[in-house]
Amino acid sequence: MTSKLTASTCPVCGNKTRLKIREDTELKKFPLYCPKCRQENLIEIKQFKVTVITEPDAKTQSR
Numbered sequence: 001m002t003s004k005l006t007a008s009t010c011p012v013c014g015n016k017t018r019l020k021i022r023e024d025t026e027l028k029k030f031p032l033y034c035p036k037c038r039q040e041n042l043i044e045i046k047q048f049k050v051t052v053i054t055e056p057d058a059k060t061q062s063r
Helices: none
Strands: 005-009 016-022 026-034 039-046 049-053
Antiparallel strands (some): 005 016, 026 039
């Protein structure tokens, strides 16, 4: 039983990251760090499909 391995790519700059993904890998709310652009993004991975999770910014409270 051989499973296909691929290196994930950064959703911002497109370069390879240090994370390797198998066919059966599923991730939710994973903080992916790119050493080249030095950004961290929350991602979801399912069947080699990477989606970036955007969370709303905190709102300032009015008095």
